[in-house]
Amino acid sequence: MDRKTTQITITQEEIHMFEIRAMTAADHDVVMPMVQAFYQSPAVDHNTDPAVLERTFRDAVDPAEPLLRGMLLVEDGQAVGYAYLTECYSGEVGGRCVFFEEMYFTPACRGKGYGTAVFRWVKEQYPNYPRIRLEVTDVNEGAIRLYQRLGFQFLDYRQMVLEGDLQA
Numbered sequence: 001m002d003r004k005t006t007q008i009t010i011t012q013e014e015i016h017m018f019e020i021r022a023m024t025a026a027d028h029d030v031v032m033p034m035v036q037a038f039y040q041s042p043a044v045d046h047n048t049d050p051a052v053l054e055r056t057f058r059d060a061v062d063p064a065e066p067l068l069r070g071m072l073l074v075e076d077g078q079a080v081g082y083a084y085l086t087e088c089y090s091g092e093v094g095g096r097c098v099f100f101e102e103m104y105f106t107p108a109c110r111g112k113g114y115g116t117a118v119f120r121w122v123k124e125q126y127p128n129y130p131r132i133r134l135e136v137t138d139v140n141e142g143a144i145r146l147y148q149r150l151g152f153q154f155l156d157y158r159q160m161v162l163e164g165d166l167q168a
Contacts, residue, residue, distance in 0.1 A: 016075050018114055020121050023061045023070030023082065030079040031057060031072065038104040042139040060084055073105065073114060081105035083118060093130040098122055100134035115146050135159075 023031060035053050038044065060070025073081035084101035105114060122132060134152070136143050 016112070017077075018112075018117055019074045020083075020118060021072050021074060023057075023072045025058075025061050027061070027070075027072055027079065028057060031070075031082050034079070034082055034104050034106065035102075037106075038102060043104075043137055043143065045137050056084065068101070071118075073109075073118065075109055075112075075114070080109040081114065085122070087129075088133075090131055090133075095128070095130045096126075097131040097133050098126045098129050100132070103134075110142065115143075116150065119150055 032053070035057065036050075039048055039053065056068070057070070059065040059068050067086050069085045071083040071085065072079055073083065081104050083103040086099045086101050088097050088099055089095070090097045103115070103118065119132070126132075132152075134147065136147065138144075
């Protein structure tokens with residue numbers, strides 16, 4: 001009887017620790033470059049004053065601001081993304097909604113399942129909120145694929161905003 005030897009090589013993917021934690025003022029210097037990258041990406045289709053981005057960060061880390069929550073997304077102790085969450089009431093669903101104002105991951109951390117982890121975390125944090133809402137540009141195809149895979153659907157109407165005084 002011949003003995004045949006089979007060699008099996010088992011490789012283990014890199015395992016990383018991913019965590020979501022509240023932003024603090026001390027995170028400014030790691031968060032703001034990611035905010036700038038987000039606002040210079042195809043995910044955003046308009047210009048925003050850098051002073052507004054700074055004010056938003058300050059509000060996101062201010063416990064006295066109840067409408068905005070800043071979350072730092074961390075891999076192995078290093079910041080790799082951020083999210084800004086806000087809440088509103090929707091007559092369409094008869095309840096409160098969580099609105100993703102922004103979510104950004106560094107390019108090296110995309111496709112690792114962290115976006116899915118953030119949405120699972122949000123569902124755990126806001127269990128009685130009937131809707132999660134977000135905005136996405138058409139060119140942000142990777143994000144669209146993620147959102148649709150998770151069950152998000154497009155709403156068939158356009159948003160309009162008024163900034164400043166009425167014109168009429």
